[in-house]
Amino acid sequence: MVVKELSVDERYNLIMRNLQEVLGEDDLKKLLKKKKNPVVYWGTMPTGSISIGYFFPMLKIADFLKAGLRVKILLADLHGALDGVPWEILEKRYKYYERAIVTILKTIGVSINNLEFVKGSDLQLDKNYFHDLLKLSTYTSFKNCKKAASEVVKNVEKDSAKLSSFIYPLMQALDEEYLKVDMQFGGMDQRKIMVLAREILPKIGYEARIELLNPIIRGLVGEKMSSSIEATKIDLLNDENVVIKKVKGAEMVAKNPNNGIMSLLEYFIMVSKCDNGQSFVIERPEKYGGNLEYKDYKSVEKDFVEGKIHPLDLKNAVAQEINILLKKFREDKKLHALHKNAYC
């Protein structure tokens, strides 16, 4: 493995690549000097159908593995229920998520032998975990639980908000301890929960963890990908024509790189291309200047801002890349069956 040859700085830079923020950044440097294989976890709850946005954290997980980290993936089924997934379909969602995530990892070339999958209910339904959860609940105000949950859990502001919504962040904090990790990795929407986790774990005698935060990828339409608005995101199982239609319908103003397509390009397609030593090609007829070929995102962005790339040409190229990546999912009959079972 290449890992052993990397210096602490190289490992540090790999971990930090494309991250938006790190809570406890000073500790990260110390940790890498002290430990050869620190442990990080990324968690997701089996809720809505999975979009290509999931490729994004998986690419970071590839970085972590290259940097010598041990990676745990928590498929947090109970958290899904706490956020409103009906208990009776939880296991079906879980099975679909498990297969879909494994397939994403394989697609981007991550060997799943190098990471550990943990099912939330296997970890959390434990006497000591419950005791610690009750302890945490006596040290944390409802107000702070609500604040922490606000960007992750649905409907916390509503009068009908369930108590489960406010237990959610405490369990996520405790997962850091019970997974025996040094760090948690998640999107910026997780930030408030992570801040709470760092604040409350020491109150019951556990260490505050380092928190690695990924930027949020914009939606194709609007600011965020939304599980309830189809047009904002591309589903892993969308067929070719749907992908083309969604990409064509995405918001994109010529010369302005601030949109969801450019996000996908920056954090997903170009990262993947670079890591595999491939180029991103925009096909154009000779009469319009012929094909364009890029090795890194910055060059694409530069040409786009300067008006050298027409939005439609860029969209076509992006749709084509996505369709290549999604081929494996479309052809996976078992994944289709699990999806049907989980959402129909």
Added chain:
Amino acid sequence: MVVKELSVDERYNLIMRNLQEVLGEDDLKKLLKKKKNPVVYWGTMPTGSISIGYFFPMLKIADFLKAGLRVKILLADLHGALDGVPWEILEKRYKYYERAIVTILKTIGVSINNLEFVKGSDLQLDKNYFHDLLKLSTYTSFKNCKKAASEVVKNVEKDSAKLSSFIYPLMQALDEEYLKVDMQFGGMDQRKIMVLAREILPKIGYEARIELLNPIIRGLVGEKMSSSIEATKIDLLNDENVVIKKVKGAEMVAKNPNNGIMSLLEYFIMVSKCDNGQSFVIERPEKYGGNLEYKDYKSVEKDFVEGKIHPLDLKNAVAQEINILLKKFREDKKLHALHKNAYC
């Protein structure tokens, strides 16, 4: 045992004696017809030092046993912590409560062989219990948890209220199922939690239980006995002079029976006297009419309302009765030691 000779109606009347309300009263009659030995539980959390108010539910427990019920006493240590008892002294409080309650039962002649003590943490720190708690939390709004907790848990209205305060009622609901009881018994302050329990247990597939509600005994001063206001209540370990002082300081207007001393007399002293075939004696010098002797509460109240008993004479007699009952506690060195350990 006398139990077997009692009719359903006699058992029903014994259970109902002095209760203020029963939730599911129709079911109680059916239950007694169907089951010879239904199970009831009474729970308490080890918080403040115990007052003589605890004699009151214990006398009802004696009734339940006579009516053929199986009785479980839940010493809810975890609930104590959820209500703010520091985790590090929880076990000390528990030990004091256990001995004090056993002593109360012995004092009123209840054989503890006929009932089962359950420690909350032994029952509740269980995988299935935790899973069910999470389920309940997804079916119950925060708003309803708060409403249910409002008369039992401290500070729920405050901005600093801990999340534990709102988990509390859900665990009390679940205790009914995990204790495998047909009924719960408690004071009227528990009513909102019991209403919630009846509403939510069926949502996760469990039966709504019958709820037996005791009236709340008035404080010596003010409406309620308050663990934070010494003058409102008499502690099990108060010495003779303190008892006399507190009883003399109690609010009591001549001819008006609406006060804490009359409550103690009605629900505690006279119940105890009647059950043991004894009389309540008010000692008076011959020149003021000589001693008065009563077999039941109604007669005392009648004479008091008609001005035939002077408040001071009544207070002296009540203080004397209380001091006799508390003798066993004062002489219990181990109880003193446990108390000191729990509160110093």
